[in-house]
Amino acid sequence: MGLTNTSTGAGVLSHCGLYIEKATLQDKVIALAGNPNVGKSTVFNALTGMNQHTGNWPGKTVVNAQGKYQYQNTNFILVDIPGTYSLMANSAEEEIARDFICFGGADAVVVVADATCLERNLNLVLQTMEITGRIVLCVNLMDEAKRKKININLTALSSKLGIPVIGTSARSGRGLNDLMDAVKELTESKPKLCPLHIKYGEKIEDAADLIESELDDVLQGQISSRWVALKLLDGDESLLHSLKTCLGFDLLKNDEIAQAVKKARLSLGEVNMPANRIRDQIVTKIVRECEDICRDTVIFGNKEYTGRDNKIDKILTSKLTGIPIMIAMLFGIFWLTIVGSNIPSNLLSTGLFSLEEPLSRFFEWLSAPDWLRGVLVDGVFRTLAWVISVMLPPMAIFFPLFTLLEDMGYLPRIAFNLDNFFRKACAHGKQSLTMCMGFGCNACGVIGCRIIDSPRERLIAILTNCFVPCNGRFPTLIAIITMFFAGALSGAFQSVISTLMLTGTIILGVAMTLLISKLLSKTILKGMPSSFHLELPPYRRPQVGKVIIRSIFDRTLFVLGRAITVAAPAGMVIWVLANIHIGDLSLLAHCAGFLDPFARFIGLDGYILMAFILGFPANEIVVPILIMSYMAAGKLTDLESLSELHTLFVNNGWTWLTAVCTILFTLLHWPCGTTFLTIKKETQSMKWALISFAIPTITGIIVCMITANTIRLLGLI
Amino acid sequence: MNTTQISLDKLPIGKKANVSALISDGAARRRMLDLGIIDGTEIKPLYKSPSGNPVAYLIRGAVIALRLDVSEKIMVSVTEEESSYGVN
Numbered sequence: 001m002g003l004t005n006t007s008t009g010a011g012v013l014s015h016c017g018l019y020i021e022k023a024t025l026q027d028k029v030i031a032l033a034g035n036p037n038v039g040k041s042t043v044f045n046a047l048t049g050m051n052q053h054t055g056n057w058p059g060k061t062v063v064n065a066q067g068k069y070q071y072q073n074t075n076f077i078l079v080d081i082p083g084t085y086s087l088m089a090n091s092a093e094e095e096i097a098r099d100f101i102c103f104g105g106a107d108a109v110v111v112v113a114d115a116t117c118l119e120r121n122l123n124l125v126l127q128t129m130e131i132t133g134r135i136v137l138c139v140n141l142m143d144e145a146k147r148k149k150i151n152i153n154l155t156a157l158s159s160k161l162g163i164p165v166i167g168t169s170a171r172s173g174r175g176l177n178d179l180m181d182a183v184k185e186l187t188e189s190k191p192k193l194c195p196l197h198i199k200y201g202e203k204i205e206d207a208a209d210l211i212e213s214e215l216d217d218v219l220q221g222q223i224s225s226r227w228v229a230l231k232l233l234d235g236d237e238s239l240l241h242s243l244k245t246c247l248g249f250d251l252l253k254n255d256e257i258a259q260a261v262k263k264a265r266l267s268l269g270e271v272n273m274p275a276n277r278i279r280d281q282i283v284t285k286i287v288r289e290c291e292d293i294c295r296d297t298v299i300f301g302n303k304e305y306t307g308r309d310n311k312i313d314k315i316l317t318s319k320l321t322g323i324p325i326m327i328a329m330l331f332g333i334f335w336l337t338i339v340g341s342n343i344p345s346n347l348l349s350t351g352l353f354s355l356e357e358p359l360s361r362f363f364e365w366l367s368a369p370d371w372l373r374g375v376l377v378d379g380v381f382r383t384l385a386w387v388i389s390v391m392l393p394p395m396a397i398f399f400p401l402f403t404l405l406e407d408m409g410y411l412p413r414i415a416f417n418l419d420n421f422f423r424k425a426c427a428h429g430k431q432s433l434t435m436c437m438g439f440g441c442n443a444c445g446v447i448g449c450r451i452i453d454s455p456r457e458r459l460i461a462i463l464t465n466c467f468v469p470c471n472g473r474f475p476t477l478i479a480i481i482t483m484f485f486a487g488a489l490s491g492a493f494q495s496v497i498s499t500l501m502l503t504g505t506i507i508l509g510v511a512m513t514l515l516i517s518k519l520l521s522k523t524i525l526k527g528m529p530s531s532f533h534l535e536l537p538p539y540r541r542p543q544v545g546k547v548i549i550r551s552i553f554d555r556t557l558f559v560l561g562r563a564i565t566v567a568a569p570a571g572m573v574i575w576v577l578a579n580i581h582i583g584d585l586s587l588l589a590h591c592a593g594f595l596d597p598f599a600r601f602i603g604l605d606g607y608i609l610m611a612f613i614l615g616f617p618a619n620e621i622v623v624p625i626l627i628m629s630y631m632a633a634g635k636l637t638d639l640e641s642l643s644e645l646h647t648l649f650v651n652n653g654w655t656w657l658t659a660v661c662t663i664l665f666t667l668l669h670w671p672c673g674t675t676f677l678t679i680k681k682e683t684q685s686m687k688w689a690l691i692s693f694a695i696p697t698i699t700g701i702i703v704c705m706i707t708a709n710t711i712r713l714l715g716l717i
Numbered sequence: 718m719n720t721t722q723i724s725l726d727k728l729p730i731g732k733k734a735n736v737s738a739l740i741s742d743g744a745a746r747r748r749m750l751d752l753g754i755i756d757g758t759e760i761k762p763l764y765k766s767p768s769g770n771p772v773a774y775l776i777r778g779a780v781i782a783l784r785l786d787v788s789e790k791i792m793v794s795v796t797e798e799e800s801s802y803g804v805n
Contacts, residue, residue: 120779319767
């Protein structure tokens with residue numbers, strides 16, 4: 001059994017309730033801190049490789065990642081702390097970061113900083129140094145800084161700060177050995193608690209001294225008493241709360257301390273420094289200190305070092321070209337996905353479906369009962385064959401392309417371009433980022449909503465994430481569009497029309513997101529958009545090789561694996577439903593018959609609606625269910641290509657209107673099972689999960705109903 | 718040399734200015750402080766989004782986009798070196 005932290009006595013109490021499993025007593029716990037966008041996760045991944053696991057911070061919806069690495073016979077457990085600009089506890093992330101550095105009992109803290117804007121990053125470094133002396137500064141992105149002609153004197157920086165400073169380029173792995181050396185050396189040296197002492201001016205110093213002397217006895221060197229004294233002056237409520245939990249008693253219940261705080265505040269009040277000015281003063285001092293340190297250690301060879309990025313941004317975000325380029329890029333990605341997946345998709349389906357015949361014969365040869373062959377071949381195998389041949393190629397193309405955009409730093413520009421729309425919908429500008437994540441998988445998109453820190457806007461982003469079609473729905477959209485709207489055209493036109501329609505569908509999804517966000521802001525989630533800032537990180541040359549590997553393994557195979565695990569049993573259930581007869585009709589036909597009048601009213605048919613309902617576990621299986629339902633109804637077809645599928649659908653009464661309504665309903669219907677459960681977990685409320693179910697469903701029904709009936713009334717069909 | 722006080726949202730693209738006061742308070746103010754926006758910090762508007770709001774600013778080497786409701790609460794002082802006609 002693994003030893004828990006409490007037995008090792010390294011921490012003040014526990015690791016803030018975080019469970020850290022140590023293989024031996026000598027294992028070292030290392031906290032990894034840093035600003036957002038500094039390549040912290042690259043450092044984390046480079047050090048720990050595949051040896052990591054993720055979870056949540058206890059009681060919080062903030063992801064926690066832990067990883068292990070071994071260096072020179074010592075095990076190191078790396079705890080990834082949320083990326084923050086400061087430790088002033090302005091958000092849940094900052095609170096966690098501060099608490100872990102303070103009370104987590106880590107053997108060392110590694111702060112990762114961005115070499116290209118070191119000055120701002122030092123803010124976090126200095127704040128961390130006020131809490132602990134066991135800190136290594138890792139100046140990452142040295143390669144990028146070099147390209148921008150920024151020269152950092154690491155030796156001077158180290159002697160100024162009084163801590164080890166290591167330069168790294170984590171993407172290429174450079175400097176990581178030095179980092180591990182420094183960390184090892186630090187954890188082996190005697191613990192020291194002599195944090196940096198920033199002078200906040202005579203008045204504040206005097207006031208802090210008053211409190212500090214009272215704290216010394218109580219804290220007994222567990223935490224820096226000067227730092228706590230400053231926080232008490234500042235009246236940092238959230239720290240008081242954490243102190244209470246971690247120390248087991250309330251500091252302010254101690255009469256001497258309470259008196260000292262009162263006295264200190266009074267003395268500051270006399271010199272015209274009310275509580276809210278104290279923090280200003282403290283932050284200002286820290287920032288000035290950063291300026292001073294950088295003035296002597298960083299040399300900019302190039303004054304306008306954002307020149308190139310600035311030029312690119314002016315094109316990608318301008319009034320004239322910003323949004324058109326964005327749509328063109330979306331179009332480009334879809335086009336490549338559709339064109340590129342065409343041939344492999346056909347090959348896969350021909351290959352897989354040609355196995356059906358021998359498989360069936362194999363069962364005959366075994367003289368297995370007919371129902372067994374039916375369940376396994378017509379049910380399980382056929383569903384799997386569809387899911388693999390139709391899903392794998394588009395995913396294997398779409399995911400890497402999208403990850404490339406992400407890697408280059410384009411996604412924040414999308415948020416920047418679209419922010420105005422989101423502001424008008426009273427939503428958060430970062431919602432467009434969570435929507436981008438939703439392209440991959442809505443459950444991931446919902447988890448991604450954690451980057452939005454105001455609760456109201458976060459909820460809006462969660463409730464509307466399903467309006468972006470995830471990868472499970474993409475192939476369905478592509479297949480229907482190709483069959484019904486582009487099939488008749490030839491060659492290049494076919495793919496262009498398909499892409500245009502797909503792009504249009506996505507834009508409709510985005511429009512619906514904005515509309516529903518606005519409606520929510522005006523009704524059940526009343527409120528004004530909160531202020532926020534969005535960092536536009538520098539463009540980075542994408543690492544094509546790594547991107548492809550990462551997106552294929554982390555995303556494509558993961559999503560496909562999940563689809564297969566759902567599809568196999570679902571295929572079985574559906575075959576059973578389609579082949580158990582009550583009276584003349586199968587169970588499936590009974591259900592479909594029951595749904596049929598309503599389904600036809602909204603432009604679908606009973607089987608389609610039934611397929612969506614049975615597809616609740618995963619959207620990928622909607623089309624295979626449909627195929628099986630129609631085939632069980634007696635019209636047998638060989639399904640080796642989309643045109644045969646088209647025939648099957650048309651024989652079952654599909655018109656172009658059915659196709660349009662099915663596309664709309666694919667875009668606008670309830671979230672899949674995984675997403676639903678994720679929403680419930682993220683909002684910690686069944687109520688919001690149910691609302692997230694109802695919103696897209698009602699929207700879809702209304703949109704399909706209006707479309708179908710308008711077209712019928714106009715006599716267009 | 719003349720210095721004028723304007724709010725950051727009025728500062729023309731490409732023109733540098735130094736922060737003279739933060740009008741916001743509470744969480745919004747703290748967030749500004751975290752980004753290193755304090756008295757005297759140099760800020761330069763780089764480019765606007767297609768709709769003109771938000772605007773991207775160069776702040777301490779990082780590019781940060783701020784919405785209008787934030788930038789109008791940051792006062793900056795502009796030094797007008799060449800002429801005194803410039804912006805108001």
